[in-house]
């Protein structure tokens with residue numbers, strides 16, 4: 001009999017402890033979920049990529065603006081100075097004609113969507129086309145991230 005009541009008393013003491021930890025878990029679980037979902041960025045890159053290819057059809061001067069071809073070899077760009085217009089889409093076709101991997105990356109400025117202006121690192125005999133808009137005028141260095149001696153200047157007028 002005495003043993004039984006002692007056990008019951010112990011069980012009663014456990015209940016408040018379980019309630020407290022239960023509430024604590026519930027409240028910490030709720031916050032991070034919504035924050036993580038909200039972070040997913042908008043798919044702006046997909047739209048930019050599809051704007052590049054079919055620029056030959058008449059009537060629509062908007063997408064792509066002018067297309068500039070830059071050829072990279074081991075280890076230099078064929079153009080060390082290019083000029084584009086501010087607030088208008090520019091298309092750069094970067095051709096890697098070397099044997100090493102190279103990219104074309106504009107420093108110290110982002111595009112109008114706040115993204116880095118860069119191609120991926122691509123292997124020899126491959127090409128990547130990017131379209132971007134820069135909202136401000138200025139002169140910005142570009143380079144290959146692997147070979148900083150491959151460089152030039154992008155002027156935005």
Ligand SMILES: [Cu+2]
Nearest residue numbers: 102144146147
């Ligand atoms: Cu390179």
